[in-house]
């Protein structure tokens with residue numbers, strides 16, 4: 001998602017290949033032998049792995065506006081901190097909210113910032129259906 005948003009923001013055309021996590025493709029295993037995870041960006045026949053690294057790569061290679069990362073080193077560091085925070089803390093909390101049973105437990109995903117994010121032009125076509133996301137969350141939580 002993060003990588004596709006970055007590509008959309010830069011208005012870069014790409015081919016998206018859906019991955020089956022239960023039966024990983026040869027292309028994925030060859031492209032990311034270390035983690036065997038998506039996303040992987042294949043550019044000029046070279047695979048780039050890890051979403052944050054890919055976003056940096058996109059920003060450096062495709063110089064068109066908008067710039068994705070701040071040019072000031074301190075601002076870049078702060079951006080990096082929060083992106084890492086989202087990976088480490090936020091996703092887990094989001095999944096717990098998504099599989100919550102009560103309205104209160106599910107409340108977090110219905111907030112206004114989330115709705116605004118999901119309705120943004122570069123994001124809205126990428127958002128998976130809620131049912132699909134919930135299945136994925138349950139799969140991750142069950143290990």
Ligand SMILES: N[C@@H](CCC(=O)N[C@@H](CS)C(=O)NCC(=O)O)C(=O)O
Nearest residue numbers: 021036037038039049050051052087
């Ligand atoms: N730190 C990695 C995390 C990648 C990740 O967790 N990818 C998930 C999908 S969002 C995946 O490939 N899951 C399949 C698996 O863990 O086998 C990144 O930001 O790229």
